[in-house]
Amino acid sequence: MGHAFVAASPTMIEMLRGILAENDGAHVVVDVHGIGFGADVPASTANELPAIGEEVQLFTYFYVQENIVRLYAFRTRQERDIFEIFIGVSGIGPKTALGILSAVRISDFVNAVLESDVSQLTKIPGVGKKTAERLIVELRDKVKHWGVSAAVTAPRDSSATVPRREAVLRDVSAALQALGCKAAIADRAAERAMEKLGEDAALEALVREALRHRY
Incomplete structure (x- = not known):
């Protein structure tokens, strides 16, 4: 039996600089001279990115494990x-x-x-x-x-630019999407979690509650 190929390298694609084409809170697409690079991102990065259509620079990690090839991106x-x-x-x-x-x-x-x-x-x-x-x-x-x-x-305090409710819902949804939930499901689960626990609940508690509503 052959050995499984496992490799992870942050240097194959070290950095992306281009126009932010998409940002759903867990995945972004950066247009670099007409080529769209897709990358998964944490909420701490997604929440700090500029508006769609503006220039962005991200530091990347290229991950390969057996038949899995993914690009991850971070703001620092x-x-x-x-x-x-x-x-x-x-x-x-x-x-x-x-x-x-x-x-x-x-x-x-x-x-x-x-x-x-x-x-x-x-x-x-x-x-x-x-x-x-x-x-x-x-x-x-x-x-x-x-x-x-x-x-x-540390994730930014989004209350300065958007109402707390929307900022928290976005962070909860992004956390679920980072764990594999689809955006629509994550958004709905985040709403249900907030309805049950209230807007002042801790982010960790909201994420745990939202996980119960992801099906």
Whole structure:
């Protein structure tokens, strides 16, 4: 039996600069001289992008595993580097890594790891107890150096430009889409979660509730 080919490289396509053609909160298309490059993005990136039709620059990670080829994009090098560290943890794939970046602030994630707070980490969609324990063991020393990155990659406060309700719904929907939900389903699940928990509920709680309504 042959060995499965597994490779991941951030350098084949290091960066994209072009016109933002699409942004649905979890996937973007960048028009680079007439060629549309599609890439999956976390909510922390999607929420910071300019309007459709404007120029954008994204740092990318090209991922290949057996018959899976995906391009992931991030608004900063630091965010991409953190994504790469996440997928280097046993049991963490790109989908879960994007889910972490979409669902929580990196500063909160760092605190949970440093405090060995398994219960806090398991609130992140896609992260169970065993995965949380692996994150703590494998990242405890690394996250100590994320001080600058934590501030850079934290999801923005969208309330300054759009009403809180719409901003939160968008973030919840983006988190679900990062976990594989289709946009329409994620939007509907986000609405139902907010109807049940209210607009002031924590993002993590809304995402968990929305996951119950994704079918």
